[in-house]
Amino acid sequence: MGCGLRKLEDPEDSSPGKIYSTLKRPQVETITDTVYEYVLLDFSLEGSRTTVQYMSSLCELPQALQPYYIQGYVLTTLHPIILSVGRTHSLPFSLLYRAILTRPRPSKQAVSMGHSVPVLRVEEWPITGQSLTGDNVRALIDRVNSSARGGVRFVGSVLQPAGGGGSNDRMPSPRRGCRSLPRTPPCTPPGDGDRDLEEHSPTYSPDLKLLVFFHSWAPGCAPLDALACQYHQGALSMRVSRKGQMVSSLEADWLELTAAYYRKGWSLVDSFVYWDTPKGEPVPRSLEGLFVYEERSTAPPANDTIVVEQWTVIEGSDVKTDYGPLLHTLAEFGWLLTCVLPTHIIRHDSDGNLATKHVVFLQRPIKTSSIPQRNHAGSIQSDVSTRSVSRGVGSPLTPPNVELSPTAGGIGGFPVFGGGYPSTLSHLEGGFEHDDGAAEVTCM
DSSP states (O other), rough: OOOOOOOOOHHHHSSSSEEEEOHHHHTTTTTOSSOEEEEEEESSSSSSSTTTTOOOGGGGGGHHHHHHHHHTTEEEEEEESSOOOOOOOOTTTEEEEEEEEEEEEOOOOOOOOOOGGGGGEEEEEEOSSSSHHHHHHHHHHHHHHHHHTTTTTEEEEEEEETSSSSOOOOOSOOOOOOOBBBBBBOOOOOSSSSSSSSSOOOOOOOOOEEEEEEOOOOOOOOGGGGGGGGEEEEEEEEEEETTTTEEEEEEOOOOHHHHHHTTTTTTEEEEEEEOOOOSSSOOOOOOEEEEEEEEHHHOOOOOOEEEEEEEEEEEEEEEEOOOOHHHHHHTTTOOOEEEEEEEEEEETTTTOEEEEEEEEEEEEEOSSSSSOOOSSSSSSTSSOOOOOOOBBBBBBBOOOOOOOOOSSSSSOBBEESOOOOOSGGGGGSSSSOOOOOOOOEEOO
């Protein structure tokens, strides 16, 4: 592909990934009161990929996801599949994104909660400078907290060049901008008092922009735990190896970095890494960043966590292998995905396919009593493939009263990826080790 990327040669590189947890495997596999369902939707900001839903701007996402929101799904995270912001040259698939939606599995006995379904909205916040900095992120958190006091909940953000939708603004047609969306405001530019995210100058021209996503509710319809949320920063540090200027591998004490916040009952909702090295400075052996945690007013219980370093492989225009199967497996045991951290690590596999590494964060309230393990057909003991494939493209509109299966075809024209409920846990050697100061790392 002309990117000069090395192939996956080391045994560690060729494994699907690594998994870290505060629990041993039998505890991970216990039944909980809540079972989640996930839908993974891939889409592109360029129109040349016929197998992936086209979107001219991420500002159109609220409208595109509306059929899923009618079904009770909500956006839990959004991330680029190939992280290209900050690179000196464009990469294939740099305009390919993934939205992950979730809902608790509907129960026939459950009372309808349609009144509490949120509305997804997006705002555009300009940023000065050619790279993200700690000051930018801290200003972002301050601004998010200001918005949260108005009764909205922060979902996450996506960093983009200010000039367009992707790393090199490769758009097949003129950018239409942000349309007025049903029940959803368009991308809203910042007004006066931008809290240090941009300079106040008549000649101001931003280099980057953050698209910031929120959930909002009609007056009196928000769930209690959505009111008066507060957002806090937490340290993020990774040790990295490089080949020239390129990051070739990373290592981080994920559990140690996040444990204190999870014990407070906070949720990890977003992450930022300062990938760029300022010109003239030596290439560092570590990278810094910030996690963003959500504190809810209802004082939820402390959380256990699972962190997965997972290779995602793209074959043609489709995602071939990714974290989807593991996510569906863990959903059966009440594990909620809250954040996906894309990385600058990109290589080719032995077949010449592009591969990149994602770090996936899941959490679950700490259980105070032991619950028997699940034992039925399709349990995570079954040995099935980790391949993640599209389940087809559904009709443009699905009637709201039709139940959607996470493995069924998409709606609104989206292909659904990461389908099925295969057990990648069955491929783990050994198992999970409880966090007694140093958790064991096991390869998937």
